[in-house]
Amino acid sequence: MMLRETKVVALTVFHTFLLAICSANGNQTCRPSSCGDIQKISNPFRLKGDPSGCGDPDYELVCENNRTMVNLEHGKYYVADINYDNYTIRVVDPGVEKGNCFSAPLYSLTREIFRSDKRAYFLNPHEATNTTVLMNCEQPISDGNYIPITPCNRSNVTSSSSQAYVYALVGGGDSLLVNDIKYSCTISRTIITQFLKPGNLSMSDLQEILLQGLDISFLPFRCKSECHVKGPYCDLDWTKNT
Incomplete structure (x- = not known):
């Protein structure tokens, strides 16, 4: 009888030990990661x-030089923030820096790259954004909507010595049309930014909004993870983040 009780106790202790190991390994395997300012990834x-x-x-995500970065269509962007409550990640072009001159973004970031059904990230249609273009022009332009730009590195925004003038043009949402571009200018970058009211903007206004970054949504993951339950009726509800 005593031997039987001893075996039961031993099995119970062993079982508890295994559960503790499994629990510890589980917690260790998927603990939150950190890189630079971005904690609890x-x-x-x-x-x-x-x-x-x-x-x-x-x-x-990748950690490079103690900065968290995310791969988008044309290159890697700095991750400035991750908000798990509203399913947004804020990205900043690594070419943009604070200073008295304009450090041009390294990449174009257009709406088209967020419109594929298979994309991991979308733009929230209820969040106001701008389409901004950087352009090189052969002649000076006298138009209040064109923001004169003094680039830190001219080779980043122009490859032609004949196009000596650099401007930015900010449009609301998708409202920026080809007809808005003056005939002597060619576009070097097209960028989506957080909302800026077009008109009477300065180079520093544009630089500041670029430094703040752009919020893009990873809400598609929520749908992706729940589609096996919802089936063909799975869809995104941007108003409720579901």
Whole structure:
């Protein structure tokens, strides 16, 4: 009888020990990651090098020079913030820096790259944004809507010595048309920014909004993770973030 009780106790202790190990391993495997200012990186995000099975590969971030970065269509962007409550990640072009001259974005960022059904990130249609173009012009332009730009590095925004003048033009949403571009100018970058009311803007206004970054939504992950339950009726509700 005593031997039987001893075996039961031993099995109970062993079982408890295994549960403790499994629990510890589970917590250790998918603990939140950190890189620079971005702390507690967790599902759906994963940091490159995290254990397989943690986070979604479509939302993999990388840590470079102690800065968290995300791969978008044309290159890597700094991650300035992740908001898990409203499913947004704020991205900043790595070419933009604070200063007395204009540090041009390295990449164009257009609405088209967010319009594919298979994209991991979307623009929230209820959030106001601008379409801004940087352009090189052969002649000076006397138009209050054209923002004169003094680039820190001219080679970043123009490849032609004949186009000596650099301007930015800010349009509300999708309202910027080809007809708005003066005939002597060619576009070097097209960028989506947080909302700026067009008109009477300065170079420093534009630089400041670029430094603040752009909020893009990872709400598609919510739908992706729930579609196996909702089936063909799965869709995004931007007003409720569901």
